[in-house]
Amino acid sequence: MNLPEILRYFDNYQKSGPGRYKASCPMPNHRDSDPSVSITQDVATGNILLHCWGCNTRAPQLVQALGLQLS
Numbered sequence: 001m002n003l004p005e006i007l008r009y010f011d012n013y014q015k016s017g018p019g020r021y022k023a024s025c026p027m028p029n030h031r032d033s034d035p036s037v038s039i040t041q042d043v044a045t046g047n048i049l050l051h052c053w054g055c056n057t058r059a060p061q062l063v064q065a066l067g068l069q070l071s
Contacts, residue, residue: 001071003041006048009066010037019043026065030055037062 003021007013010023012035021039025032036054041047050059063070 001048001068002046003039003048006068007039009068010039013039025052025054025057026062027052027055027057028065030057 003019007021007023010026013021013023014035016022016038019040022035023037023039024035025037030052032052032054034054037050037052040049042049048059050062051057052062057065060070
C-alpha cells in the first residue's frame with residue numbers, strides 16, 4: 001500500500017509538509033478535534049509510518065482500527 005491509498009482510510013487528512021500528512025485519529029476512545037495522526041512514507045523502505053501524538057497510539061493499533069492488516 002502506498003501513501004495515497006492509505007490516506008483514503010483517514011478522516012480529515014491534510015498535507016502538513018513535503019510528503020507529510022496529518023489526520024484525525026481512528027481510535028474509538030480518542031475524540032480527535034484537532035488532527036493528531038502523523039502519516040509519512042519512508043523514502044528508503046517505502047514503509048508507511050503512522051503515529052497519533054494525541055493518544056500515543058502506534059502504527060499496529062492504528063492499522064487495526066482502520067480495519068487493515070500490517071504486511
